[in-house]
Amino acid sequence: MCGIVGYVGRQKAATILLEGLKRLEYRGYDSAGLAVLQNGRIDFAKKTGRVGNLVKEAKNHHFTGTTGISHTRWATHGGVTDANAHPHLSSDDKFALVHNGVIENYSSIKKFLVSQGYTFKSETDTEVLCNLIAYHYAKEPADVGESRFLESVRKALRHVEGTYGIAVICPEAPGELVAARKGSPLILGVGDNEFIVASDVAALISHTQNVVYLKDGEVVHVTPKEFFISTLDQEDVSPVVDRVTWDIEAAELNGYAHFMEKEIFEQPAALENSMRGRFSEDGSTAKFGGLNLGPVEFRQIDRFVFLGCGTAWHACLVAEHLLERFARVPAEADYASEFRYRNAPLSGNPLFFVFSQSGETIDTLGALREAKRKGYKVLAVNNTVGSTIARETDGGIYQYVGPEIGVASTKAFTSQLLIGAMLALHVARMRDMSFADGVEYVNALKGVPALVRHVLEQAPRIKEIAHRYAHHTDFLFLGRLSLFPIALEGALKLKEISYIHAEGYPAAEMKHGPIALISEKCPSVFFAPKGEIFNKLVSSIQEVKARRGPAIVITTEGCEFPPGLADDIITIPDCHEAVLPIVATIPVQLLSYYIACARKCDVDKPRNLAKSVTVE
Ligand code: AGP
Secondary structure (H helix, E strand, O other), rough: OOOEEEEOOOOOHHHHHHHHHHHHHOOOOOEEEEEEOOEEEEEEEEEEOOOOHHHHOOOOOOOOOEEEEEEEEOOOOOOOOOOOOOOEEEEOOOOOOEEEEEEOOOOHHHHHHHOOOOOOOOOOOHHHHHHHHHOOOOOOOOOOEEEEHHHHHHHHOOOOOOEEEEEEEOOOOOOOEEEEEEOOEEEEEEEOOOOOEEEHHHHHOOOOEEEEEEEEEEHHHHHHHOEEEEEEOOOOOOOOOHHEEEEEEEEHOOOOHHHHHHHHOOHHHHHHHOOOOOOOOOOOOOOOOOOOOOOOHHOOOOEEEEEEEEEHHHHHHHHHHHHHHHOOEEEEEHHHHHHHOOOOOOOOOOEEEEEOOOOOOOHHHHHHHHHHHHOOEEEEOOOOOOHHHHHHHHHOEEOOOOOOOOOOHHHHHHHHHHHHHHHHHHHHHHOOOOOHHHHHHHHHHHHHHHHHHHHHOOHHHHHHHHHHOOOEEEEEEEHHHHHHHHHHHHHHHHHHHHOEEEEEEEEEHHHHHHHOOOOOOOOEEEEOOOOHHHHHHHHHHHHOOOOOEEEEEEEEEEOOOOOOOOOEEEEEEOOOOOHHHHHHHHHHHHHHHHHHOOOOOOOOOOOOOOOOOOOO
């Protein structure tokens, strides 16, 4: 939440900062701002609304400086106003600061600073931190061995409770920038005599693929020629420069109207990438390089616990189902946000998996830390190399689906479903699954990109259905077993991007309450694939139809329904149970996407949401 970008180098900072902000806009879009060092002072512009508003505003300034910082905001402290937009300046105008995170003890610090004569223009916690740096700077002897600027930032941060990714500039230190992180992501891009700090690789990838992933508690001091990393306690840190494996192409729309659309259609390739090199030579099981667990250790696991938030939690629910169904081992999925405070009794030898696309979700990170604190091994299914979760887990499985920029998760979700299915196979083959069943399962996994492609070909028809239903204000999504989580996901997708009220339920639960909502005004989306409970699902659809509820039915090719039962039928190919959730997800992604477009919603930047939720 919130994106920050800072630049030190030879080019005009404002151009690079605005370009970076556009790429980080998915992190928050309440307001945006930038500040540049020029003519011995800080020049700045900030505006509520999208980065586009800031771009217009910036034209009224003559930004020529080569050092600057910028921010796109997802409001926490203080309303969405120009005054609360970042950057914030200290009341002596000696510092400008951008911040992603929450300073929890800002109110006591503010009280102290007011007593010292500092004044405030905004309601934000960030302005407090900026003035605290100014306070330490004023107290710091001018001949301090290291940079006085750097040391003032460090001193201020030692008093701060909460989370931050910050970038600071100071006109008395021209050409310098100090950035630091705790609990919020921060990456340093290392270019040729230029450096960019940013909350996400997307903001700097068009300038350099060489990056340093800063760790919590680290501070980087950047000049046009070099950078130094240290801790708040002044210990030097040797930097590790990594190379990002994807390039700017992956973060472009490439002709699609929205990133969500692009990412839906990228799924066949994304799924290929998630499974590449991950099958045994005999073709009967899945293998993973990063689990850091030997087969003997693996066999001793008596329970799997999957933790995640939002869409990632839905993937956890499917993983739970597949582990129990195929590996016959107890498994459970829990909201990471609940697990971290629930103090659940744990016994035996469980193995934890956290699922997170971004690797920065604070609740998932909190759950991970809680499980580790209790002495358990925690692995991750994660899409972001260098993320905090990737660093703090004991191992895991990277998704390799490339950057997911649309706020509504799509390709990361189906990739997590796939990895869950592969994990179930891996465990099943260590237990009771036969070689022949393993080979059949592997072939099903390998065939899933083609099946997804096949469903994507139905996009024009799903679009037509979406247009007919787009005026409704309530929807139910109903499914059973491994498709109950897909019902939850369908409902979440729809409400996230089109603001339509939607609920996901196990189909048989519908008659225990939600049936009261059914009328001609409330369509139900049913998952009714072939299988042993097909007839039960048909009965649930009958119950809806008996109450004049419109029914959109997603079913497998070859299934037949009594005439007139379904108002619209979307067919998916018949497939192995392990990949059914993946294949069944595609129609609801398309349905919600086209409904949102028909309602003229801002699909990639839905109101109130941010891509990675780094506050509790
Ligand atoms: C998905 O469409 C949502 N935007 C959201 O639920 C998301 O999946 C959740 O916040 C978890 O994010 P993560 O995978 O990055 O941890």
